[in-house]
Amino acid sequence: MADRAVRVRFAPSPTGPLHIGGVRTALYNYLFAKKHNGTFILRIEDTDQNRFVPGAEEYIANALEWLGISATEGVVTGGPHAPYRQSERKLMYHEFAQRLVDSGNAYYAFDTTEELEAMRKRMEAAKVAAPQYNAISRGSMKNSLTLSEDETKKKLEAGEPYVIRIKIPRNEEVRFHDIIRGWVVVHTSSLDDKVLFKSDGMPTYHLANVVDDYLMNISHVIRGEEWLPSAPLHVLLYRYLGWENVMPQFAHLPLLLRPDGNGKLSKRDGDRLGFPVFPLDWQDPVTGEKSSGYKERGYFPDAVVNLLALLGWHPGNNQELFTKEELIEAFSLEKVNKSGAKFDPDKAKWFNQQYLRKTDNKELAKMFSIIVKEKSTGPLSSDLKYIEGVCHLIKEKAHFVNEFWDIGSFFFIAPDKYDETVIQKRWNPTTKDFFGKLSIELSGDIEFTHQNIEAIFKKTAEDNGVAPGSVMQLFRVLITGMAAGPALFETLELLGKQEVVARIATALEKLK
Numbered sequence: 001m002a003d004r005a006v007r008v009r010f011a012p013s014p015t016g017p018l019h020i021g022g023v024r025t026a027l028y029n030y031l032f033a034k035k036h037n038g039t040f041i042l043r044i045e046d047t048d049q050n051r052f053v054p055g056a057e058e059y060i061a062n063a064l065e066w067l068g069i070s071a072t073e074g075v076v077t078g079g080p081h082a083p084y085r086q087s088e089r090k091l092m093y094h095e096f097a098q099r100l101v102d103s104g105n106a107y108y109a110f111d112t113t114e115e116l117e118a119m120r121k122r123m124e125a126a127k128v129a130a131p132q133y134n135a136i137s138r139g140s141m142k143n144s145l146t147l148s149e150d151e152t153k154k155k156l157e158a159g160e161p162y163v164i165r166i167k168i169p170r171n172e173e174v175r176f177h178d179i180i181r182g183w184v185v186v187h188t189s190s191l192d193d194k195v196l197f198k199s200d201g202m203p204t205y206h207l208a209n210v211v212d213d214y215l216m217n218i219s220h221v222i223r224g225e226e227w228l229p230s231a232p233l234h235v236l237l238y239r240y241l242g243w244e245n246v247m248p249q250f251a252h253l254p255l256l257l258r259p260d261g262n263g264k265l266s267k268r269d270g271d272r273l274g275f276p277v278f279p280l281d282w283q284d285p286v287t288g289e290k291s292s293g294y295k296e297r298g299y300f301p302d303a304v305v306n307l308l309a310l311l312g313w314h315p316g317n318n319q320e321l322f323t324k325e326e327l328i329e330a331f332s333l334e335k336v337n338k339s340g341a342k343f344d345p346d347k348a349k350w351f352n353q354q355y356l357r358k359t360d361n362k363e364l365a366k367m368f369s370i371i372v373k374e375k376s377t378g379p380l381s382s383d384l385k386y387i388e389g390v391c392h393l394i395k396e397k398a399h400f401v402n403e404f405w406d407i408g409s410f411f412f413i414a415p416d417k418y419d420e421t422v423i424q425k426r427w428n429p430t431t432k433d434f435f436g437k438l439s440i441e442l443s444g445d446i447e448f449t450h451q452n453i454e455a456i457f458k459k460t461a462e463d464n465g466v467a468p469g470s471v472m473q474l475f476r477v478l479i480t481g482m483a484a485g486p487a488l489f490e491t492l493e494l495l496g497k498q499e500v501v502a503r504i505a506t507a508l509e510k511l512k
């Protein structure tokens with residue numbers, strides 16, 4: 001490994017939107033490649049035409065782009081091993097399947113669907129725990145191991161449909177090293193004779209995956225735990241094809257679990273608990289079913305990268321916030337956990353909140369102004385400087401920019417109703433009188449800074465025998481309509497003298 005260039009690939013099948021577990025796999029490949037000055041490849045494994053979903057490949061590429069973790073070689077960018085879509089490479093695979101047949105490690109099988117079904121039934125009747133086409137059952141099936149050479153040849157020449165199956169040895173141990181899991185030992189008696197090449201002229205996932213990893217000179221296979229059971233078969237394929245010396249190192253990532261730790265994180269959990277499990281919005285082209293994405297929900301891409309990085313990998317200290325550069329620097333496969341990582345929706349929001357707080361007010365103003373323009377048409381809705389000031393005041397109260405409007409709409413539109421509870425408790429002839437006087441004081445010839453406003457507020461209260469604490473919240477309600485919100489005196493300063501005085505006047509009139 002020492003002098004082997006790092007080349008890793010993310011190899012999704014375009015069967016629908018990319019689950020965030022898949023995004024995390026892509027991210028770990030990306031981080032590993034960057035860390036080792038290697039190459040990150042995007043390969044599309046679309047050999048199973050029945051499961052092909054239009055738009056899924058574009059979705060995957062767009063998701064990686066949005067997150068800033070695009071591959072530098074592959075379907076989008078091209079590269080020395082193009083094409084990178086397996087359906088376009090389909091003519092390359094038969095040769096290797098043939099090589100396996102010729103060396104006695106694979107065989108032709110001519111069984112029909114009905115014959116396979118009959119075998120399954122027979123085995124079930126005989127109480128075989130897991131009926132499968134394997135070292136034992138293949139002896140009673142229609143294949144080139146049971147037929148004579150002549151019969152096989154005739155069938156092939158007659159164009160009878162066939163598949164090519166691997167011939168799994170009956171009684172061997174397959175051992176391989178996984179960077180995350182250590183040594184993995186599997187007995188071949190638990191493996192079946194998987195189909196490598198299908199009757200439709202396409203390879204299966206297993207053959208295409210191994211052949212492409214070899215041809216593309218992949219150094220490390222970093223993929224989800226669900227592929228661990230396939231790994232022994234892949235190891236045997238490397239061995240039988242004579243490629244064991246260049247076999248990639250394996251790293252099988254832990255599952256992403258539901259928040260309660262009970263099973264794999266699914267779209268249903270997301271729908272139930274109100275968080276996305278996909279990077280971008282998606283609408284199924286057949287069923288029309290919609291799934292929501294992190295992007296449209298208002299997450300920052302870097303926040304998603306940060307939170308996904310920590311779902312399965314630990315930096316070895318308590319640091320939680322990482323820039324992408326820091327992640328690249330700190331990442332290592334050795335620090336990826338074996339056990340599943342629980343997804344915590346509140347923590348996900350927390351990450352976004354941290355990124356929101358770090359984001360410059362100018363940037364936030366650009367994003368928020370889009371919402372403001374949709375909601376109000378006043379002159380302030382296109383005043384970026386003013387919106388920047390609003391962002392400064394309300395960002396601490398939000399997890400997402402799209403919450404800003406609910407928190408701070410009063411900066412653009414005067415309230416049309418006032419918090420009932422506070423009014424009932426505090427509004428009376430004395431306080432009404434106080435606000436009448438305060439309004440006169442505030443409209444005087446003063447610089448309208450938050451310090452001055454606060455001083456005048458306090459002085460007017462004292463002069464009128466009113467405790468400032470008893471009218472402070474009421475003041476907020478008269479100006480914003482709400483009982484709680486951002487720092488009051490700063491809010492008043494930003495709204496400006498004219499607006500504040502006008503709002504007090506409106507309140508005095510409306511609240512009898």
Ligand code: GLU
Nearest residue numbers: 011012013045209223227
């Ligand atoms: N095509 C497989 C998938 O959809 C790739 C597994 C692998 O990386 O080997 O995840």
